[in-house]
Amino acid sequence: MSIVKAPAVIGAVALICSSAYLFVIKYKVQQINKELIQVEAAIKQESESIHILKAELAYLSKPQVIKQLSDKYLNLQLIQPEQFSLIDVTRPNMDYEAKQNVIFYLNKTN
Amino acid sequence: MQFTQQYFNSMEQHNILEQAVNRSVIRLKWILAFFVLAFFVLILRIFDLTFMNIEEVQVVVNNKAKNDFTISRANIVDRNSVLLASNITTASVYTHPKQVINPQEAAESIASIGIGLNQVDLLNKLTSDKDFIWIKRHLTPEEQQKLHDLGIPGIYFARDERRVYPHEKLFSHVLGYVDIDGVGIAGIEKLYNDKLTTNVNYNTALQLSLDTRVQNILRDELQKSIELHTAIGGSGIVMNVKNGEIIGMVSLPDFDPHHINHMKSQELFNQATLGVYEMGSSFKVLTVAMALDIGKINVNDAFDVSQPINIGRFKIHDYRGGKGGTLSIPEILMYSSNLGSAQIARLVGIKSQKEYLRKMGLLSEIKFDLPEIAKPLYPNDRRWSDASLITISYGHGIAVTPLHLMQAMGAVVNGGILYKPTLIKQKEGVKPVGKRVFNESTSHIMRKLLRLVVEGGSSKKAEVVGYLVGGKTGTAEKNSQGRYSKKLNISFFVGAFPINNPEYLMLIMIDEAKPNNINMGFTTGGMIAAPVGREVIMRAAPVLGILPQDQQDPEILKALYVDYTPRYKKVIAKR
Numbered sequence: 209m210s211i212v213k214a215p216a217v218i219g220a221v222a223l224i225c226s227s228a229y230l231f232v233i234k235y236k237v238q239q240i241n242k243e244l245i246q247v248e249a250a251i252k253q254e255s256e257s258i259h260i261l262k263a264e265l266a267y268l269s270k271p272q273v274i275k276q277l278s279d280k281y282l283n284l285q286l287i288q289p290e291q292f293s294l295i296d297v298t299r300p301n302m303d304y305e306a307k308q309n310v311i312f313y314l315n316k317t318n
Numbered sequence: 319m320q321f322t323q324q325y326f327n328s329m330e331q332h333n334i335l336e337q338a339v340n341r342s343v344i345r346l347k348w349i350l351a352f353f354v355l356a357f358f359v360l361i362l363r364i365f366d367l368t369f370m371n372i373e374e375v376q377v378v379v380n381n382k383a384k385n386d387f388t389i390s391r392a393n394i395v396d397r398n399s400v401l402l403a404s405n406i407t408t409a410s411v412y413t414h415p416k417q418v419i420n421p422q423e424a425a426e427s428i429a430s431i432g433i434g435l436n437q438v439d440l441l442n443k444l445t446s447d448k449d450f451i452w453i454k455r456h457l458t459p460e461e462q463q464k465l466h467d468l469g470i471p472g473i474y475f476a477r478d479e480r481r482v483y484p485h486e487k488l489f490s491h492v493l494g495y496v497d498i499d500g501v502g503i504a505g506i507e508k509l510y511n512d513k514l515t516t517n518v519n520y521n522t523a524l525q526l527s528l529d530t531r532v533q534n535i536l537r538d539e540l541q542k543s544i545e546l547h548t549a550i551g552g553s554g555i556v557m558n559v560k561n562g563e564i565i566g567m568v569s570l571p572d573f574d575p576h577h578i579n580h581m582k583s584q585e586l587f588n589q590a591t592l593g594v595y596e597m598g599s600s601f602k603v604l605t606v607a608m609a610l611d612i613g614k615i616n617v618n619d620a621f622d623v624s625q626p627i628n629i630g631r632f633k634i635h636d637y638r639g640g641k642g643g644t645l646s647i648p649e650i651l652m653y654s655s656n657l658g659s660a661q662i663a664r665l666v667g668i669k670s671q672k673e674y675l676r677k678m679g680l681l682s683e684i685k686f687d688l689p690e691i692a693k694p695l696y697p698n699d700r701r702w703s704d705a706s707l708i709t710i711s712y713g714h715g716i717a718v719t720p721l722h723l724m725q726a727m728g729a730v731v732n733g734g735i736l737y738k739p740t741l742i743k744q745k746e747g748v749k750p751v752g753k754r755v756f757n758e759s760t761s762h763i764m765r766k767l768l769r770l771v772v773e774g775g776s777s778k779k780a781e782v783v784g785y786l787v788g789g790k791t792g793t794a795e796k797n798s799q800g801r802y803s804k805k806l807n808i809s810f811f812v813g814a815f816p817i818n819n820p821e822y823l824m825l826i827m828i829d830e831a832k833p834n835n836i837n838m839g840f841t842t843g844g845m846i847a848a849p850v851g852r853e854v855i856m857r858a859a860p861v862l863g864i865l866p867q868d869q870q871d872p873e874i875l876k877a878l879y880v881d882y883t884p885r886y887k888k889v890i891a892k893r
Contacts, residue, residue, distance in 0.1 A: 219358060223361050248386075263401060263484055265401075266400060266485070271488075
């Protein structure tokens with residue numbers, strides 16, 4: 209009888225252990241899956257919002273709007289060609305020259 | 319004896335009993351073995367499920383990915399990925415009329431919440447015998463909420479998508495528009511409809527070569543000029559001459575692509591690609607370029623422009639009496655002499671003129687990225703006479719679209735290679751495919767001549783110190799009812815910058831500017847279109863990364879030096 213009994217007992221114990229473990233795992237998986245579905249839905253919602261916000265951003269930052277805001281709040285003038293200058297980093301007294309240029313243009317514009 | 323008999327009987331019974339027991343035990347063992355085996359299978363399966371089988375979860379995850387947010391039409395973006403067109407999800411409301419219990423009451427209450435629905439129309443829809451009817455497409459969230467709050471049975475919402483153009487009118491003619499179901503019916507939306515609707519996810523986008531900032535500058539300046547000179551319309555194109563990419567393309571008046579039901583036909587008309595015009599003096603540039611290219615003239619040649627030319631019953635004059643005497647080649651362009659250009663054309667001849675115009679793509683449709691394209695108008699072979707040769711040399715008797723002129727002028731200034739204009743951003747590092755039309759040396763001379771025209775000729779008002787503008791104006795009298803009108807002009811300016819190594823080419827066209835105090839009565843290209851060119855270059859060059867140059871730099875002066883003898887002698891005004 210004992211030859212039959214031993215594997216049966218081992219089997220029963222293994223059965224109980226693994227089914228308990230299985231239950232826990234399955235339960236966790238179900239939980240996580242539920243969370244996953246929620247997160248996926250949230251992601252979908254958010255990507256849709258981002259998509260709409262991108263369109264809104266493009267609408268709110270279109271050049272005409274920027275121009276209106278700039279006219280209202282900033283006193284900027286169109287940059288003139290002579291106000292451009294290349295900064296030659298290889299020149300040792302670059303800072304001095306740059307300063308001179310700025311002073312020159314300020315005097316010219318005032 | 320009896321006992322023995324009994325004994326044997328009982329022994330026999332015992333044997334039978336024992337046999338029966340043995341059989342039962344064997345059966346029980348078999349059953350036990352079966353159960354043990356079955357349990358082992360179950361245990362193995364449990365182990366399998368617990369430790370091995372993780373695919374099932376992955377399947378769930380993959381299915382979720384398929385339920386991702388999707389749109390049915392790809393975005394369109396500009397060269398810097400600024401959004402130009404996008405689909406946003408909206409709700410549309412529909413009804414199954416048979417499920418509506420009290421249509422009269424439902425129609426009344428829907429009409430009363432003020433979402434732009436008319437009670438009579440509603441009642442017609444709600445009492446219809448169809449199974450499905452749209453009540454309103456593309457509700458705003460607020461409208462949807464109001465309607466939802468009414469709680470009318472038989473009224474349902476469906477997820478819908480609507481095309482939005484954040485820049486509204488700015489790109490109207492380029493992008494085109496879609497119908498209520500999102501099918502492209504004009505512009506890029508039409509030509510690229512299949513590409514925009516296959517394999518779309520919300521991150522895919524069609525990238526155009528346009529630059530929103532330049533587009534805005536172009537539209538802004540054209541609009542100002544149209545208002546200033548009470549013109550009826552205008553058009554402008556900015557193109558990269560080194561690969562044919564269109565950076566800006568505007569046609570005014572334009573339209574709001576969100577309201578396609580209220581558009582007028584002149585607003586829908588894209589003058590830049592669909593309108594054909596006689597380009598006037600701008601064509602003289604092409605005439606001089608072809609004559610130089612085949613070696614019929616060189617820069618120092620001079621022509622007598624003192625006498626008008628008679629062809630048949632026509633007499634050709636220069637504008638406002640011209641400059642008289644003789645003019646050198648640069649002066650013919652600078653002072654825009656019809657007589658000079660006519661004589662150059664005679665040297666070129668009909669055959670070469672036609673061949674060059676064909677090579678420059680001016681005699682055929684441009685296969686462009688818009689469905690709105692037009693075929694040029696020109697005399698057929700039999701009617702291409704000496705008179706045609708001469709009038710075509712200064713831009714009359716042939717009508718092309720502004721895009722055609724851009725394509726041809728691109729080849730004149732970029733070293734002689736014709737690039738097909740495109741609205742799609744070209745991959746960086748890929749060498750653009752072009753066709754050689756002029757020798758490189760011809761193009762180099764033409765750059766210098768175009769610079770002279772802006773420095774001291776008819777295009778002076780396009781000069782922006784530092785950006786080395788080179789260009790040519792043109793004025794075409796409008797042909798109305800078969801007669802040229804002196805009063806109705808189309809003014810052109812075509813210019814490239816920086817002309818010592820051109821990067822961008824620009825065309826400005828103003829339609830029917832009216833004489834006023836600002837233009838002092840001159841509705842010419844030099845007076846109307848050239849100043850627009852100046853403003854556009856002034857604002858757009860920094861955006862395009864063109865660095866101003868010192869125009870007095872000896873190297874630049876040397877590069878743009880033209881060795882010619884000026885022939886024009888200024889005469890003291892004789893009134």
